[in-house]
Amino acid sequence: MTDFASTKALFHLPEGVIYLDGNSLGPLPRAAAARVQHRVQEEWGELLITGWNKAGWMAEPGVLGNRIGRLIGAEPGHVVLGDTLSIKVYQALAAALEMRPERRVILSDSGNFPSDLYMAEGLIKALGRGHELRVVAPQEVAGAITDEVAVTLLTEVDYRTGRLHDMAEITRRAQDAGALTIWDLAHSAGALPVDLVGCGADFAVGCTYKYLNGGPGAPAFIYVAPRHATCAAPALSGWLGHAAPFAFEAAYRPGEGIERMRVGTPPVLAMAALEAALDIWEGVDLTDIRAQSIALGEMFIAEVEVRCPMLTLASPRDPSARGSQVSFQFEHGYAAMQALIAQGVIGDFRAPDLMRFGFAPLYIDTEDVKEAARRLAHVMQNRLWGDPVYQARATVT
Numbered sequence: 001m002t003d004f005a006s007t008k009a010l011f012h013l014p015e016g017v018i019y020l021d022g023n024s025l026g027p028l029p030r031a032a033a034a035r036v037q038h039r040v041q042e043e044w045g046e047l048l049i050t051g052w053n054k055a056g057w058m059a060e061p062g063v064l065g066n067r068i069g070r071l072i073g074a075e076p077g078h079v080v081l082g083d084t085l086s087i088k089v090y091q092a093l094a095a096a097l098e099m100r101p102e103r104r105v106i107l108s109d110s111g112n113f114p115s116d117l118y119m120a121e122g123l124i125k126a127l128g129r130g131h132e133l134r135v136v137a138p139q140e141v142a143g144a145i146t147d148e149v150a151v152t153l154l155t156e157v158d159y160r161t162g163r164l165h166d167m168a169e170i171t172r173r174a175q176d177a178g179a180l181t182i183w184d185l186a187h188s189a190g191a192l193p194v195d196l197v198g199c200g201a202d203f204a205v206g207c208t209y210k211y212l213n214g215g216p217g218a219p220a221f222i223y224v225a226p227r228h229a230t231c232a233a234p235a236l237s238g239w240l241g242h243a244a245p246f247a248f249e250a251a252y253r254p255g256e257g258i259e260r261m262r263v264g265t266p267p268v269l270a271m272a273a274l275e276a277a278l279d280i281w282e283g284v285d286l287t288d289i290r291a292q293s294i295a296l297g298e299m300f301i302a303e304v305e306v307r308c309p310m311l312t313l314a315s316p317r318d319p320s321a322r323g324s325q326v327s328f329q330f331e332h333g334y335a336a337m338q339a340l341i342a343q344g345v346i347g348d349f350r351a352p353d354l355m356r357f358g359f360a361p362l363y364i365d366t367e368d369v370k371e372a373a374r375r376l377a378h379v380m381q382n383r384l385w386g387d388p389v390y391q392a393r394a395t396v397t
């Protein structure tokens with residue numbers, strides 16, 4: 001059983017703050033600052049360019065990829081880090097479309113994160129081959145998988161409501177219909193057990209700055225199933241995905257397996273912080289995380305529903321149908337969230353009217369949940385959202 005009291009001690013959390021936004025940006029692992037400093041001073045400073053070999057910088061996207069692979073049920077050697085999640089979505093989608101040249105439909109849902117849909121739109125334009133992005137309601141995805149569909153592009157956990165897709169079932173249906181699947185695990189990796197091998201997923205992508213706590217701008221990851229690894233064509237054919245980058249050949253030849261999904265120079269400083277964050281995950285069992293995250297979410301819903309009748313649950317009530325976040329609908333949700341943040345409880349707001357709260361058992365415990373509900377009740381019962389100071393919208397919400 002994971003000892004969550006000891007994992008909590010491994011994070012820096014500002015005094016008095018209850019942090020329920022690790023689903024957007026995870027908090028700072030205490031060990032990260034020294035790790036980054038070591039990388040800067042001892043490695044960059046002393047080793048200079050020899051650090052690529054001597055400190056293992058060049059191999060790190062695959063080394064850390066493997067550590068993430070364990071958390072998402074991937075085979076060793078089939079996950080690599082780099083770039084941003086939007087870029088990884090583009091790469092996976094381009095490769096999948098190339099593998100189904102006779103089909104024209106990309107199937108997604110209206111709960112998907114906009115960047116995934118925007119990347120699909122951009123790729124369709126660049127290809128100029130008449131592909132269609134078909135966006136249906138989340139509950140209609142399974143029924144919309146027809147033999148026109150080349151690939152499904154879905155985020156397993158809805159960023160707004162936390163609604164969870166049945167990855168195994170949708171993957172099975174898609175493959176029965178001859179389609180490929182891309183799973184965006186942004187809100188899944190580190191939030192709940194993921195079994196890419198068991199589901200037979202074709203491609204998966206995700207970020208490392210949310211539940212994995214890699215820090216702002218931490219690199220994304222991509223998984224390609226071994227059966228596709230030697231035929232998936234890299235659309236972003238950068239030199240570090242080349243079979244022999246340091247041969248400096250004139251023409252591109254894709255690298256072995258997942259290596260071809262690398263593009264350019266890895267973010268060496270950012271990987272140092274991520275490495276420290278992944279150390280925390282070493283002893284953690286995702287089934288413990290899931291059980292505790294459900295317990296925390298259930299407790300929060302119960303406390304809030306008793307204390308705050310103006311808030312309406314916008315997440316699935318059945319905990320097995322949602323990820324690790326809970327959202328409530330409220331007309332003045334933006335201002336109410338700002339007022340709550342002023343009370344030391346950090347969640348976030350998603351337009352048009354959702355107050356969103358993430359539960360990460362590594363550093364959130366039952367006392368935090370009860371206290372967060374108490375402070376939320378204070379905001380709601382005293383109508384603190386009415387203060388104009390809380391209504392001015394910031395650039396990043």
Ligand SMILES: Cc1ncc(COP(=O)(O)O)c(C=O)c1O
Pocket residue numbers: 084085086087113115116155159184186187207220
């Ligand atoms: C589901 C999902 N996909 C894609 C993104 C975009 O990721 P990035 O900004 O790293 O490209 C995010 C979050 O920003 C997300 O939540």
Ligand SMILES: Nc1ccccc1C(=O)C[C@H](N)C(=O)O
Pocket residue numbers: 023024025113159186396397
């Ligand atoms: N990368 C960010 C940078 C700035 C502000 C938010 C983000 C997020 O990741 C938002 C997240 N994807 C969400 O589910 O809302």
